[in-house]
Amino acid sequence: MKLAVCTAVVFFTLFGTECLHAADSRPNILVMMVDDLGYSDLGCYGSEIDTPNLDALAANGLRFSQFYNTAKCHSSRVSLLTGQYCIAAGDTALTHAVTSAEVLADSGYFTAMTGKWHLDGQPTDFGFQKYFGHLSGACNYFTGDNTFRLNGEKWQVPKEGFYTTTANVDYALEFLGEARQTKSPWFLYVAFNAPHAPLHALPEDYAKYKGRYDEGWDKVRAARVAKQKQIGILPATLKESPRPDHILAWEDMEPWRQKYEANRMTTLAAMIDRVDQEIGRLVTDLRSRGELENTLILFVSDNGACPYDRKKPLLDVEPTTGDISLADSTGWSWMRNSPFRYYKQNQFEGGISTPGIVHWPAGLKTSPGSVVDTPVHLIDVMPTLADVAGAEVPETWPARELRPVSGISLLPLFEGNEIERPSPIHLLFSKDRGLRDGDWKIVSFQSSPWELYHVADDRAELHNLAHSEPERVQQMVETWTNMARGVLHAKPNVYAPVDKKTEPHRHREWTNFDSDAPSKGQQVMRRRSQNRGKPNKPIRARKNTRLTLEDGTLQLQFTGEDPGIAMDLRGHDLPNGPYRLTFKLRDGSRDGGELFFTTDSERTLPKGERLTFPVVADGEWQSISLDLATKSRIYQLRIDVSSGPGKATISELQLGDEQGQLLMSWPEKESN
Known part of the structure; x- marks a missing residue:
């Protein structure tokens, strides 16, 4: 999972009359991706979090109700950049793919990136002429890590006054200034690591949300689902998924746990709010240049909210410095992925369906505020960029054995037309599997028996039809397997048959609600420092x-x-x-x-x-x-x-x- 989310924002900029380059008037392109963003985490998708900049883009553009990702950070980045499924592209090494930066640079674009990379090598090895950010999959928001690079060279994180979300836009604006001086069209990719863990918020953002989540996830989720139906991102007839057995009702939790969980969501909301503020800085810059009217914006996420609770609870702390952080919460992830089931890594809708916003007043033929229900995927982004830029996707590339792009251009949808996808959408990460074929979907939780859903009527995947439609399941499984073998070029163990026995859907890193109350946060940290240096x-x-x-x-x-x-x-x-x-x-x-x-x-x-x-x-x-x-x-x-x-x-x-x-x-x- 580069808003790492895992959310991506793509700005295609056609300059206003006063800004047109004489030599090259092709659109500029700005892609922004966030990390681990839930389907309902934006105001225009049902949230109570303040996201006015993204909401304004949606109100004047269009939203996708079914924008799919790979349910995982690094594989979504591969698909976004290459137009291929992750394994087909050569995984993080990209040995069988070209990136959008390489395609556009070869077509005369100035290319730059800021933020999270999370693939092999560096962005400057894959077509980006400028880069600032961290190569790692996650880092401390205030102190960073030692993988930060600036244009291929090591970059030392300042000891004070640093926060990754803000720094990414600082350098994005700097690169935009350099790009404009070249008189060439530019491609800028901004990959936020927020709101991925560790959960860290700026003090002023954190203070804004204190107390807002004391009512708990049951009430907040009900309010989000109601808003989703009211604003039309989901049909009024949709039946949302109930709270699963592995999550306690808010009223059944001990007071200490309620307080701790409210603190986690306070921090997450503050992080998402900050991403929107930084997007606002970019939008303001485009507006001041007279570019916003002809800027195409595509906003998506790398995966749904993350359920992996990988730290012991810390009580009575404020994670507003680099010394204290909080972990992700399974309960709040269920709420954030409203109205769907499951989470990041799972191929259920909660893991793979995230916001998708397009804003382009000069180019969209749809009515402002439209909702498009056509299923699309991150593999479609690179072909769309090439189509809009008039660039050719090469069939050969030095030192790589390229495979065909699986995505298709979304430009027809922007023009109010339909798209025709030549094959179903293949879904896979590790042992989690799925296939979206028209109105139908099969899905497997960590290689458990296949489930079948008619998602046109059952987006929340509540009614498993596998037993009543075995022939359809068999046909779809054969399609999934053939694509895994022939399109992804996966090894046989990847598409081995699923288990025959149904087990409860559980994961050992989901929140353990049976744990006892911990010591105060500072006492926990003191014990850790006392243990440091002891032989292991x-x-x-x-x-x-x-x-x-x-x-x-x-x-x-x-x-x-x-x-x-x-x-x-x-x-x-x-x-x-x-x-x-x-x-x-x-x-x-x-x-x-x-x-x-x-x-x-x-x-x-x-x-x-x-x-x-x-x-x-x-x-x-x-x-x-x-x-x-x-x-x-x-x-x-x-x-x-x-x-x-x-x-x-x-x-x-x-x-x-x-x-x-x-x-x-x-x-x-x-x-x-």
Whole structure:
């Protein structure tokens, strides 16, 4: 999941008469993406959060009621930039795709980006001539991390006065100024990391929402659904999904938990409000240049609200500095994805359906404020950009083996016409699957048995028709499988048959409502600092990971999202770098692997340096060699070879110096 949301705003700018370039009058393009935004998180989609700038764009443009994403941060960014499904494009390495920046730069555009990247390499490796932002998938909003780059070079986050949402627009405006001096059309991509966790808000934004969410998610959700029907983004006859069993009724929770949960939503609302304010700065800049009338704006999200509650509760804190942050909430994610079921990563509507706004007074042929019900997807963005810009999508590209684009141009919809999609919309992340084919949809929760919904009448996916229409399910499953094999070029394990037994839909990282009240936040933090530096196991399994030793190999079983192993080296006598880490890997996931390491004994993972590597995951042994190009001593290592449930085997895991001298090995013996 670049508003990382996971939300994208695309401005196509046709200059006013006074601003036309003599040599090139093609539209300028500005894409903005936010991270983990729920379907109902904007005022024009039912929210009580103040989003006047986006609401104004919707009132004078059009909204999509069915704008789909991939339900996950990085895969949505791949689809947005390439017009392909993530696996087909070569995952985060983009080995089988070209980006919109490359297509437009090749067509004479000035290209720039700010914000979250979350793919391999850097934006400057994929067609962006200018870049400011962080390469990581998430970071502290006030202190950032060490992946920040400015035009390909490391950039040091200031110690004071920094907040990522604001900084992204600061540099966006700076790049716009540079672009306008070139007299060429420009393409600017702004990728906010808000409102992705960690939850951090500016003090003035946080203060605005204090007390607003004390009534709880049941009442707030009911109000949002009522507003959605009243403003026409959803039909008045729609039956919303009920609160699921894994979320408590607000009135049944202890007072301490109510207070804690209200604080989380207060922070989220403040973060979303700030994104809208920063979008307002961009809109004001366009208006002052006489460009707004001929600016095409497409606004979408990378996925729905995130349910993964990955921190212990902190009580009586205000997350308005870099020292304190809050985690995502499953209960509020259910509310934010109103009226749908489930969340980020799931291919149910709550995970994949998010806001989509188009604003273009000079180009839209639809009535202002229209709602378009045609299903569209992030794969359609790049073909649309190329169509509007008059650019050709190449069939070949140096050092890459390109695959066909799966998306289609949305320009006919902007002109009041229809689109004809040649194939259904394929939905997949990890073990969550789905297919949207016309009015019908099949969906599987983490490879559980397929479910069937007639979404034209049942958008909230309440009435599973799989048992009454088995032939339709079989036909749609065959289509999904054939697309996974022939369009995505996925490995057989990706499209293996789903489970036959139905289990309750649960995830171990959803909020645990059985936990006891924690200590005060500052006491929790003090205990953590007291524990820092104590010796740990030489190698340990991270969350959602079971580690066993067998015949000198590390046997890993992954039961949830973001698993892996970590090694604490602080108690070992190591020389300064550079280093080389080598190992053999079998299985894992084709989403790719990551290595994190720290060169500061006080810094905790994953806040250190990050390297990525491809994972073949074909059942055969794969040799991995990673160079840690640091001249400092390392203190911690973390290896991730899968993004979700599965298994892997690691053998001959060794850390050496640049001359090849063995320093440490796991699990057999440690260094000489």
